[in-house]
Amino acid sequence: MAIAEVTVIPVGTGSTSLSAYVAQMQRVLNSQQGITFQLTPMSTIIEGDIKDVMQAILALHECPFDEGAGRVSTSVKIDDRRDHPTSAQYKIESVRQKLADS
Template identity: 50%
Template sequence: MALVELTVIPLGTGSTSLSGFVAGCVKFLQQAEGIQYQLTPMGTIIEGELSVVLELARQMHEQPFLAGADRVTTTIRIDDRRDKEATMQGKVAAVESKLISAGGTD
Protein backbone atom coordinates (compact mmCIF):
# COMPACT_ATOMS: atom_id res chain seq x y z
CA MET A 1 0.00 0.00 0.00
CA ALA A 2 1.31 3.43 -0.90
CA LEU A 3 1.00 6.78 0.81
CA VAL A 4 0.91 9.67 -1.63
CA GLU A 5 1.00 13.34 -0.72
CA LEU A 6 -0.60 15.44 -3.43
CA THR A 7 -0.76 19.19 -3.83
CA VAL A 8 -2.77 20.57 -6.75
CA ILE A 9 -2.28 24.29 -7.37
CA PRO A 10 -4.50 26.03 -9.93
CA LEU A 11 -3.00 29.09 -11.62
CA GLY A 12 -4.58 31.72 -13.84
CA THR A 13 -7.81 31.70 -11.89
CA GLY A 14 -8.23 35.45 -11.49
CA SER A 15 -8.23 35.13 -7.69
CA THR A 16 -5.81 34.42 -4.88
CA SER A 17 -8.42 32.19 -3.20
CA LEU A 18 -8.00 28.52 -4.10
CA SER A 19 -10.37 26.83 -1.63
CA GLY A 20 -13.12 26.36 -4.22
CA PHE A 21 -10.72 24.53 -6.52
CA VAL A 22 -9.44 22.42 -3.62
CA ALA A 23 -13.03 21.56 -2.68
CA GLY A 24 -13.59 20.36 -6.25
CA CYS A 25 -10.60 18.03 -5.97
CA VAL A 26 -11.74 16.71 -2.60
CA LYS A 27 -15.31 16.14 -3.85
CA PHE A 28 -13.85 14.04 -6.64
CA LEU A 29 -11.73 12.13 -4.11
CA GLN A 30 -14.73 11.47 -1.87
CA GLN A 31 -16.26 9.38 -4.65
CA ALA A 32 -13.21 7.14 -5.00
CA GLU A 33 -13.33 3.58 -3.69
CA GLY A 34 -10.56 1.62 -2.02
CA ILE A 35 -8.62 4.56 -0.66
CA GLN A 36 -8.31 6.56 2.53
CA TYR A 37 -7.37 10.23 2.46
CA GLN A 38 -6.56 13.06 4.80
CA LEU A 39 -6.91 16.71 3.82
CA THR A 40 -4.16 18.87 5.32
CA PRO A 41 -3.63 22.64 5.16
CA MET A 42 -0.99 22.21 2.44
CA GLY A 43 -2.18 19.18 0.47
CA THR A 44 -3.90 15.84 0.64
CA ILE A 45 -2.49 12.48 1.70
CA ILE A 46 -3.98 9.46 -0.04
CA GLU A 47 -3.51 5.85 1.06
CA GLY A 48 -4.17 2.99 -1.33
CA GLU A 49 -2.80 0.79 -4.07
CA LEU A 50 -0.21 2.78 -6.02
CA SER A 51 -1.79 2.31 -9.44
CA VAL A 52 -5.18 3.46 -8.12
CA VAL A 53 -3.74 6.46 -6.29
CA LEU A 54 -1.70 7.59 -9.29
CA GLU A 55 -4.79 7.47 -11.50
CA LEU A 56 -6.68 9.49 -8.88
CA ALA A 57 -3.82 12.01 -8.84
CA ARG A 58 -4.10 12.39 -12.62
CA GLN A 59 -7.84 12.92 -12.38
CA MET A 60 -7.49 15.38 -9.49
CA HIS A 61 -4.96 17.33 -11.57
CA GLU A 62 -7.71 17.73 -14.21
CA GLN A 63 -10.36 19.09 -11.82
CA PRO A 64 -9.14 22.72 -11.73
CA PHE A 65 -9.08 22.82 -15.54
CA LEU A 66 -12.69 21.67 -15.55
CA ALA A 67 -13.46 24.52 -13.12
CA GLY A 68 -11.83 27.17 -15.33
CA ALA A 69 -8.17 27.31 -14.31
CA ASP A 70 -5.77 28.19 -17.13
CA ARG A 71 -2.81 26.34 -15.63
CA VAL A 72 -2.30 23.70 -12.94
CA THR A 73 0.85 22.58 -11.18
CA THR A 74 0.73 19.35 -9.17
CA THR A 75 3.32 18.04 -6.76
CA ILE A 76 3.33 14.35 -5.82
CA ARG A 77 5.39 12.61 -3.12
CA ILE A 78 5.18 8.83 -2.90
CA ASP A 79 6.02 6.59 0.06
CA ASP A 80 5.74 3.04 -1.29
CA ARG A 81 6.90 0.63 1.40
CA ARG A 82 6.79 -3.02 0.38
CA ASP A 83 8.43 -4.83 3.30
CA LYS A 84 5.35 -4.28 5.47
CA GLU A 85 2.04 -2.48 5.22
CA ALA A 86 2.28 1.24 5.92
CA THR A 87 -0.71 3.41 6.72
CA MET A 88 -1.15 7.07 7.58
CA GLN A 89 -2.32 6.14 11.06
CA GLY A 90 0.54 3.69 11.56
CA LYS A 91 3.21 6.22 10.61
CA VAL A 92 1.82 8.80 13.04
CA ALA A 93 1.45 6.18 15.79
CA ALA A 94 5.09 5.12 15.36
CA VAL A 95 6.30 8.68 15.93
CA GLU A 96 3.92 9.24 18.84
CA SER A 97 5.14 6.06 20.53
CA LYS A 98 8.71 7.34 20.29
CA LEU A 99 7.64 10.61 21.90
CA ILE A 100 6.06 8.76 24.80
CA SER A 101 8.88 6.29 25.42
CA ALA A 102 11.91 7.54 27.31
CA GLY A 103 14.80 8.21 24.94
CA GLY A 104 12.94 6.43 22.16
CA THR A 105 15.11 6.27 19.08
CA ASP A 106 14.94 3.52 16.53
Protein backbone atom coordinates in the same frame (compact mmCIF):
# COMPACT_ATOMS: atom_id res chain seq x y z
CA MET B 1 0.15 0.28 0.33
CA ALA B 2 1.21 3.63 -1.04
CA ILE B 3 0.83 6.92 0.80
CA ALA B 4 0.93 10.07 -1.31
CA GLU B 5 0.97 13.73 -0.36
CA VAL B 6 -0.52 15.80 -3.17
CA THR B 7 -0.69 19.57 -3.63
CA VAL B 8 -2.57 20.90 -6.66
CA ILE B 9 -2.27 24.59 -7.48
CA PRO B 10 -4.43 26.19 -10.17
CA VAL B 11 -2.51 29.06 -11.77
CA GLY B 12 -3.92 32.22 -13.33
CA THR B 13 -7.39 31.96 -11.85
CA GLY B 14 -7.76 35.68 -11.18
CA SER B 15 -8.21 35.10 -7.44
CA THR B 16 -5.98 34.38 -4.49
CA SER B 17 -8.64 32.08 -3.00
CA LEU B 18 -8.35 28.38 -3.82
CA SER B 19 -10.90 26.88 -1.43
CA ALA B 20 -13.55 26.36 -4.14
CA TYR B 21 -11.01 24.37 -6.16
CA VAL B 22 -10.00 22.37 -3.08
CA ALA B 23 -13.65 21.60 -2.30
CA GLN B 24 -14.22 20.34 -5.84
CA MET B 25 -11.07 18.21 -5.67
CA GLN B 26 -12.34 16.63 -2.45
CA ARG B 27 -15.60 15.81 -4.27
CA VAL B 28 -13.56 14.18 -7.04
CA LEU B 29 -11.68 12.08 -4.48
CA ASN B 30 -14.99 10.91 -3.00
CA SER B 31 -15.74 9.25 -6.35
CA GLN B 32 -12.40 7.42 -6.57
CA GLN B 33 -12.32 3.70 -5.82
CA GLY B 34 -9.74 1.88 -3.69
CA ILE B 35 -8.35 4.86 -1.77
CA THR B 36 -8.74 6.68 1.49
CA PHE B 37 -7.78 10.32 1.85
CA GLN B 38 -7.57 13.19 4.26
CA LEU B 39 -7.40 16.91 3.71
CA THR B 40 -4.68 18.84 5.52
CA PRO B 41 -4.23 22.62 5.58
CA MET B 42 -1.56 22.46 2.85
CA SER B 43 -2.18 19.22 0.91
CA THR B 44 -4.17 16.02 0.65
CA ILE B 45 -2.95 12.61 1.82
CA ILE B 46 -4.08 9.65 -0.30
CA GLU B 47 -3.62 6.00 0.68
CA GLY B 48 -4.18 2.83 -1.32
CA ASP B 49 -2.72 0.54 -3.92
CA ILE B 50 -0.24 2.50 -6.05
CA LYS B 51 -2.38 2.12 -9.19
CA ASP B 52 -5.46 3.53 -7.43
CA VAL B 53 -3.41 6.34 -5.88
CA MET B 54 -1.96 7.33 -9.25
CA GLN B 55 -5.43 7.32 -10.82
CA ALA B 56 -6.67 9.59 -8.02
CA ILE B 57 -3.71 11.94 -8.52
CA LEU B 58 -4.49 12.20 -12.22
CA ALA B 59 -8.13 12.99 -11.42
CA LEU B 60 -7.01 15.69 -8.97
CA HIS B 61 -4.65 17.23 -11.51
CA GLU B 62 -7.42 17.40 -14.13
CA CYS B 63 -10.01 18.86 -11.76
CA PRO B 64 -8.90 22.55 -11.89
CA PHE B 65 -8.80 22.39 -15.69
CA ASP B 66 -12.41 21.19 -15.62
CA GLU B 67 -13.19 24.20 -13.39
CA GLY B 68 -11.68 26.68 -15.88
CA ALA B 69 -8.04 26.97 -14.81
CA GLY B 70 -5.64 27.46 -17.69
CA ARG B 71 -2.60 26.07 -15.91
CA VAL B 72 -2.13 23.62 -13.02
CA SER B 73 0.97 22.84 -10.97
CA THR B 74 0.83 19.54 -9.05
CA SER B 75 3.42 18.34 -6.53
CA VAL B 76 3.44 14.72 -5.39
CA LYS B 77 5.42 12.79 -2.78
CA ILE B 78 4.89 9.02 -2.64
CA ASP B 79 5.91 6.58 0.09
CA ASP B 80 5.35 3.08 -1.32
CA ARG B 81 6.37 0.61 1.38
CA ARG B 82 5.98 -3.08 0.57
CA ASP B 83 7.85 -4.82 3.39
CA HIS B 84 4.81 -4.61 5.71
CA PRO B 85 1.37 -2.97 5.74
CA THR B 86 1.43 0.71 6.62
CA SER B 87 -0.75 3.80 6.68
CA ALA B 88 -0.46 7.49 7.43
CA GLN B 89 -1.88 6.82 10.90
CA TYR B 90 0.68 4.06 11.49
CA LYS B 91 3.50 6.48 10.66
CA ILE B 92 2.17 9.05 13.13
CA GLU B 93 1.71 6.45 15.86
CA SER B 94 5.25 5.17 15.32
CA VAL B 95 6.66 8.64 15.96
CA ARG B 96 4.39 9.15 18.99
CA GLN B 97 5.57 5.86 20.44
CA LYS B 98 9.21 6.87 20.04
CA LEU B 99 8.48 10.21 21.72
CA ALA B 100 6.84 8.41 24.63
CA ASP B 101 9.80 6.04 24.94
CA SER B 102 12.31 8.85 25.40
